[in-house]
Amino acid sequence: MAKTIQAIRGMNDCLPEQTGIWQYVEDILRTTVAQYGYQEIRMPIVESTELFKRSIGEVTDIVEKEMYTFADRNGDSLTLRPEGTASAVRAGNQHGLIYNQQQRLWYMGPMFRHERPQKGRYRQFHQFGVETYGLAGPDIDAEVISLSARLWKAFGISEHVTLEVNSLGSNAARAEYKTKLIAFLEEHEAQLDEDSKRRMHSNPLRVLDSKNQDVQALLEDAPKLQDHLDPESAQHFTQLCERLDHLGISYRVNPKLVRGLDYYNATVFEWVTDTLGAQGTICAGGRYDGLVEQLGGKSAPAVGFALGLERLVLMLTELSLTDAVPGAVDVYITALSEDALLYAQTTAEMLRDETRLRVQMHCGGGNMKKQLKRADTAQAKVALLIGTDEVQQQQVTVKYLRGEAEQITVASTELSTTLNTFFNP
């Protein structure tokens, strides 16, 4: 036997057993953003490497060591997108979507990062994201957050996620804070762990959310980010918090919340959970007012977030919140004798003409036991029994596979009505 070929490490097949829950999740996401009037945008999976260097930041881990970068046949450096925001801005600029315009967009699709795979973290993973452009006030920040909160409600996981918010201030204010923080860290360098020493210069703000207890103790005396906000950002943040209060969205101000990507300013937020092991962030985002201009467009404010679909699916699975995921089949049609085959198949087609039910026809023969067993594994709610008697009488026997209802035999002409009444009462 020839050697089998395996999928690439960290890139998973989504098997039939899983696609049901994925489609369920995707449906809810689409329906919810539609409630807010957001429009879908679809971007290419491959972009010029330069795009991510300029947006995410040259010295971030993502760009330095996690991107799938390769030379195209003509020598251009291309990269499999590690996130969606950069592409959305690029597309918006390229097509004039953002120029003096307001836009509320969403996207969904695969992203690629070459990290060591672990629970909730894969090399090909999927993000759903929302991006808004041209809106500078805290009202849109609040809208985007309330949209995400509505998602958790729709999935039934509100109890298992908490919102953390913070403000990074303007780019100028943050730069000033950064130099003070670096000065403090240099002064206490001896007490820092290796990771913090490394980050101290590459990405000093990231030292703030170190998991190391000793580092956290040291930071008690460090200059505080919230003391260095510019007045405008401080007011923006206060107004955002007021709006969240008003909307009944509870949150925790986490002054040490910073984001790993360079383009954020002012508002940042994360939805975290303790149900996913080490990968506790299920959704994160914030404001990135400088990015549009940085990528060559006319300056425009922007807010957005991204959520990890694998993490969401994992969470629903671990919390056993999968009852709402529909099976693939509503009605399973059996053919119990040779003379029933044609009648059964025309009945199947008739149902597909007259209803929107998912109808599966048994193929391959076998006795009734076997056929009903198939109906059961297909998770059908109804089995139609069709044998010699039914063919002769032009009837169909309807057997309810779940619940208490007694099986009944109806005329073929009544079948669609009977089933519609059962499935859409």
Added chain:
RNA sequence: GUGGGCGUAGCUCAGCUGGUAGAGCUCCGGAUUGUGAUUCCGGCGGUCGUGGGUUCAAACCCCAUCGUCCACCCCA
């Protein structure tokens, strides 16, 4: 990139101080020729991840390698 755990049937796993491989589930058939997820019986299914070493003898011990999972890191 750094640690640690685990690789045995399609799936989940057992297999003692080394003696040549087992269970449950799935699937197929039967008990039950028109009534499914219960029960009982039978059957299919394994170069024990791969390569090397030690040994009379290796799933078991040693080395290497690959895969996988969890954590660090990073982040959605």
